Amino acid sequence: MNAIKYPLIRITLSLIIGIAISSFVTINLIISSVLCSTLFVALLILYSKIKQNRKFQIVFDFLFPLQFIAIGILLIPLQSDKAYANFIGNKKFDANVPSIIQFEVDHRLKPTQYYERYLVNIEYLNTSPCIGNAILRIHKSDSSFTLPRSSTGILTSFLKQVPTPSNPGSFNYQQYLEKKEIYYQITTNYDSISIKKVSYFSIASLADRIRNSVKSKFKNKALNKEQLAITSALLLGEREDISPELSENYAAAGAIHLLAISGLHIGIIFLFLSIILKPLNRLGKKGTVIRSVIIILLLWGFAIISGLSPSVVRAVTMFSLLAFATLIKRNPNSINVISISALILLSFNARLFYDVGFQLSYLAVLGIVIIQPRLFKWLRTKNKILNYFIGLITVSLAAQLAVLPLSLYYFHQFPTLFILSNLLLIPLVTIILMLGILLTVILLVSTGIENYLVKFFGKLINVMNSVVGIVAEQEEFILNQIPFTTINLITLFFLIGSLVYLLYKRSSVSITLILISIILVQIGVLLNRQLYNKDELVIFQVVGETLITKKENREIKGFTDSLTEYKQQILESYKLSQSANSLEIDSVPNVFKIKGTYLLKIDTSNVCIPLENLHSVLLTHSPRINLDRLIDSLQPERIIADGSNYFSFVNKWEETCRKRKLPFHATQKMGAYIFK
Secondary structure, rough: OOHOOOHHHHHHHHEEEEEHHHOOOOOOOHOOOOHHHHHHHHHHHHEEEEEEOOOOOHHHHHHHHHHHHHHHHHHHHHHOOHHHHOEEOOOOOOOOOOOOEEEEEEEOOOOOEEEEEEEEEEEEEOOOEEOOOEEEEEEEOOOOOOOOOOOOOEEEEOOOOOOOOOOOOOOOHHHHHHHOOEEEEEEEEEHHHHEEEEOOOOHHHHHHHHHHHHHHHHHHOOOOOHHHHHHHHHHHOOOHHHOOOHHHHHOOOOOOHHHHOOOHHHHHHHHHHHHHHHHHHHHHHHHHHHHHHHHHHHHHHHHOOOOHHHHHHHHHHHHHHHHHHHHHOOOOHHHHHHHHHHHHHHHHHHHHHHHHHHHHHHHHHHHHHHHHHHHHHOOOHHHHHHHHHHHHHHHEEEEEEEEHHHHHHHOEEEEEEEEHHHHHHHHHHHHHHHHHHHHHHHHHHHHOOOHHHHHHHHHHHHHHHHHHHHOOHHHHHEEOOOOHHHHHHHHHHHHHHHHHHHHHOHHHHHHHHHHHHHHHHHHHHHHHHHHHOEEHHHHEEEEEEOOEEEEEOEEEEEOOOOHHHHHHHHHHHHHHOOOOOOOEEEEOOEEEEEEEEEEEEEEEOOOOOOOOOOOEEEEEOOOOOOOHHHHHHOOOEEEEEOOOOOOOHHHHHHHHHHHOOOOOHOOOOOOOOEEO
């Protein structure tokens, strides 16, 4: 635990704090630059005077972390496309008029039910040079054609901003993309795209061709769709083809991390390479240098082929540092290695801090490095075989404990059988990964013996998927829909930190910290109850449907005439966001009462009930009414139209309300309406 005193850790933590501050407070690029420069000059002056007067050391030690906090604050605006005059958002264009767009394909994204999706870099907008990222959505067709990586294309379509979520509790996709510097989306079809240039010599394009070649060779060897999807995930870093059902099984079994190339996979490859290249050490110092260089080059080659995802880059950076340390005959501190890798990656791309995978992978590694040795020390025996399994258990336990707060915060579920899953699956993944790499080399050479190995490889994948399926079926051991807010996140991290401190130092201070953290967790729960213990009525936006909820004292009642799977998802998300205790479903009544006022629903039956204290009229399912006459008769304060109405009707009602200067809310245009 003395690692916190190391300068590298203090620098990295200070940089992270600065990046975190910039996500809550927008600071001008000029102001943050001046702040960084001023602190830098002050540190130089203080450093020159430390030898003359040791009192300056105190001020220097105080300003040193502030310098890196300031750098962290500066990095976000400095690396942002918005800082440039030719950023798309700084260009004048009409989003309702088709634009001529020239783009370069960055990479393919996971497809949805209706669209193939790509991340593209926009190069020209209506012949004007520009920069900026966008999501390109292409309507699915029978064609298997895909856009090559690093290819340049031209299309004419609408350039729209990524929409905000229409309903409370829904995943904020706009905010998620904004953290990645993606602000726009384009929707089109394959026939509308003209490929102008295909780059065959860029690293990304070369890696893409290698991936496609490997996938093609495995596919030709009779791997089925599910086996090929797992192979692509483990060897090539492509998870786009994994079915939602299979992905859900891995998540429920607490093994979803096995499908994303990360520290575990890179560690297995590092160990594999270290073993097979060990004979080079016999050549002396020259052999050690050659061995380390080959390992580093092969690791980065694998990282490039697998798409340079944040988790892969983080892991490869760390193991490259370990290989370099071996080269210079140093025994590096593990936490220092983690700090250096984070410092390097965040310096080049500060927005990696917002990447969930980046956060989880670093926390998992920290948990393994800090927590696992102490747990293993407590549990180890004199039996080597038993110690192997204890090692696996403590590694899983330490990693899961470290990521627990973030897992609950982002995913709201906890697989209690994660230890069993990892005990069974990690040895399997190790064999599959090593055999997969060996098979890839053999397939490229085409020796003829690969047919038997591929069959065995496919059966191993089937075994792994079957184990995952069996564990995932134990639904009583999977805790789902766990309400978990920012307050819970902070207090749980504090509690886990206190427990870790106790592992290293048993004292009255550590016991006191644990008691304080338990109290804080309870206070957090009470604060959440108070925060969400407010009554509200929500009219949701659902295309062609009516969906309403009424919340009273953390009890939610949903109103709809037919409960579809999509509406069930909306209701569950809303319940989770409100930390509600229960959810009941009923048919839609004609009148709702909230806080002494009324909401009257009018549908095709045209039933109008005169009410005192009428607040709003809700129009559903396109009733054929004379809105002017209805307003004169009922005198509502507001007219609301939900997503069940025809768009032409909504436009007509909106114009009527505009002329009468009566507030009008159309959920199709403005999202859900909330009475509080």
